[in-house]
Amino acid sequence: MLATLDRRVLLRAVLVFVIAAVGVTAVLTMGGAAEAASTDPSAAATTTAATTGGTNIIAQNFLNGIVFGLLLALASVGLSLIYGTTGLSNFAHGEMVTFGAMLTYFLATQQPVSLPLIPVEFTIGLPFIPAALIAVAIASGLGWVQDKVLWSQLRKRRVGMVQQMIVSIGLSLALVNLIQWWMGGRPVRLIQAVDPRHQYGPIQIGNQTLISVGIAVAALVGVAFFLQRTRLGRATRAVSDNPALASASGIKVDSIIRIVWIMAAGLAALGGILLALYQQGMSFDDGTQLLMMMFAAVTLGGLGHPYGALVGSLVIGVVAEMSTVWLPPDLKFATALGILILVLLVRPQGILGKAERVG
């Protein structure tokens, strides 16, 4: 039970991911070749557009997909850990993502800001990095508060899982509107400066994005290290496997769950800040939109499986970005959600999930 992650599972996951990526790329390249072969002038136009300025559109979209997938993974790892340890599908997780970005803006902006119901405007204007760090810290604290005030009480009252899920929906509705009330309906930009893109072979990427990816990878490796190597992490995986047994062997299930909440909220806030940088803005309901992607990722990877969230996020990110090569960009998310439904048809336990009866 406490054994390290099964190597076969990991191999299988990598294999599935590589095959999926290769498959998607192959289909797209062949589609592109077929289009080029046809005499349709619009198709010819697309192919020329695909290679302008030495940038290969397929490689570029693949890279964008990986970047988006990594940032999505930051947000969805927490969702998956919460599901694993408590069984709750937390619909209010998207708001934690928005909250991270909004709080950073609130702390860092030079514009006057205010709080709901308090008719005083003021400016805090911290430099960006301390503001982001404080925002992540406050968000983690909020995760602790949320669990202390709400979820642990519900667990104590033995409120059913379905009811808890509906409670989280109510919380999501309340929070998203609270954020709109607080920050208004327009998207906010965390950093005003435009991030210039540099050309590396067939792809372009900005420095800011590179740093974001670095932070995301470091955070994800940190989570993996925590889960694999530390006592607390091992206890977390034990609770995730079987709470009753974990409790019987002397693990304090409730404090483990609280740590998971703190981590989940902090990671979501960090993901939100990085996403706001990557997309150059965040509006009050972006996190709620993203929740769909997170659920798709977590379900795809295997509900409750911490590494499943990573694999699922990368697949969703790549699929969403690659689809824009041949589908209109406003159908990006619809495609990703379509993939989710298809996967549930074939493999309902997700890519990494154990083959078990789930109904």
Next chain:
Amino acid sequence: MDILTNVLTTAIAPSTAAFALAAIGLNFHFGLTGLLNMGQAGFMLLGMYGFAISLSNGLPIWLALIIGLAAAAVFALLLGWPTLKLRGDYLAIVTIAAAEMVRFLGRSQSLKDLTGASSGIRGIDYKEPFETLSPFPDSIVTIGPISMHGSRSSSWWLTTVTWGLVILFSLIYWRLSKSPWGRVLKGVREDEDAVRSLGKNVYSYKMQALVIGGVIGAFGGIMWALGNSVQPDSMGRPTTFWLWTLLLLGGAATVFGPMLGSVLFWSALTLVKGVAGAVIPDTVLSPTELEPFSLVLVGVTLMLLVIFRPQGVLGNKKELAFNG
């Protein structure tokens, strides 16, 4: 006084009735069968697209109605197929994802000719066939404190038809929930395995409930569209969450729950907005902040309801064991 008139108008408005209708559909899903459909707004949206697109292409109104309802039925079959064999929360995730997909497709520029993209379909393109059926005068009619148009848009005509449908479907719900078929569904809600061990095909029963509830939801969507216009963004996730709130408020698994819930929900919302707008000074709560403020209250109400009174106003706590 103005506030009270507003509240009264909202209470009987056709959109309130349309929400009651969609909530009756949700009651078939959740109240009767225990299915977690988090995408009822998607069913409504599909219904109104089917109806409005058919009408604006010159089909007769009865055919347009059938197309709208059939679209929802097919959608239900598609969603139920992969998920009804799985645990309840899979259905929740897939229905919410699918409803969002419908909305994304609807507002996509690539389908602009059909759906009008994010600006939707204008009322004049499809309302006329319904409005010409109206026996009411073609002018403003005032009854008591309420004035509405006789037959255009949110009219007395639409009010009569929509509330008539609400009563009709409540009757159908009442009959069906008392029938042997309804008892099997309640059995599925309470303990699926027990029903399976009696030799019933649980999958098929769940599918039937999903289709029926979805079709009623589409009906609600069509009636809503007749009072407003077809707008993909007005049928997003919040709409589904409102439906859940008002269903749980009135009482799930009851005949009058959806009706009462819808009236209470929308009247309370109008009342809160009216009172807050009148009492709280603009510097503390500006008019643009009223909407999010009242929705925060809706969210908190939903949480409190589920925690402290899951059976709602009318429900029976024993009946609603929330077996997910």
